[in-house]
Amino acid sequence: xxAAGSSGIGxxxxxxxxxxxxxxxxxxxxxxxxxxxMQLNDGAWPWFPGxxxxxxxxxxxxxxxxxxxxxxxxxxPAMAIRSLTRLDAWVTERYNDIRPEHRDQNHLSRIIxxxxxxxxxxxxxxxxxxTSRGHQILxxxxxxxxVGFGESSVASAPGGCLEAVWRSGDGARNHxxxxxxxxxx
Numbered sequence: 001x002x003a004a005g006s007s008g009i010g011x012x013x014x015x016x017x018x019x020x021x022x023x024x025x026x027x028x029x030x031x032x033x034x035x036x037x038m039q040l041n042d043g044a045w046p047w048f049p050g051x052x053x054x055x056x057x058x059x060x061x062x063x064x065x066x067x068x069x070x071x072x073x074x075x076x077p078a079m080a081i082r083s084l085t086r087l088d089a090w091v092t093e094r095y096n097d098i099r100p101e102h103r104d105q106n107h108l109s110r111i112i113x114x115x116x117x118x119x120x121x122x123x124x125x126x127x128x129x130x131t132s133r134g135h136q137i138l139x140x141x142x143x144x145x146x147v148g149f150g151e152s153s154v155a156s157a158p159g160g161c162l163e164a165v166w167r168s169g170d171g172a173r174n175h176x177x178x179x180x181x182x183x184x185x
Contacts, residue, residue: 028075032075032076032079035061035079036079037049039079039082039083040053042085042086043058043082043083043084043085043086043087044058044083044086045057045058045061045083053086055086055087055090056111058083058086058087059087059090059111059114059115059118060114060118061079061080061083062080062083062084062087062118062122063114063117063118063121065077065079065080065121066080066118066120066121066122067121069121070121077122077125080122081122081125081126084119084122084125084126087115087118087119088119088128090115091112091115094112
């Protein structure tokens with residue numbers, strides 16, 4: 001009975017103080033330690049401890065680090081930055097899998113938009129190599145790719161992609177995003 005009562009008190013305390021600074025700091029420390037332990041040598045994370053690296057979950061975690069930092073949360077971004085080489089290689093591999101005669105077509109998908117969004121948080125930490133497909137998307141044909149989302153309107157393009165284009169620093173495209181349209185040609 002004592003164990004049941006004491007665990008009930010612990011739950012009551014957690015419910016009364018869900019945003020207690022000490023509790024949040026301890027949970028953050030514990031979860032960051034778990035992420036550090038799970039990160040593989042190549043920078044990827046697996047879905048489960050001991051598993052193989054997975055590019056999607058790596059992208060999701062890295063994007064989370066970027067979003068938190070962008071919101072002002074004080075976290076060491078080293079784990080996320082470590083994953084960028086893996087993610088850049090992954091997007092280049094996806095591009096290389098496209099047959100050369102089809103590479104000028106629109107291949108922007110939600111996962112590529114998430115890559116662009118997540119990667120855009122770390123452009124100052126580690127710029128994308130000018131020869132990579134990620135850089136080509138950010139610096140090159142993004143206008144044409146965004147147009148594929150409907151009626152020359154950026155409104156239907158994945159929001160993360162728009163933020164990535166915005167963070168790339170191209171004034172003309174940023175103005176087009178502000179105006180709500182990107183014109184083809």
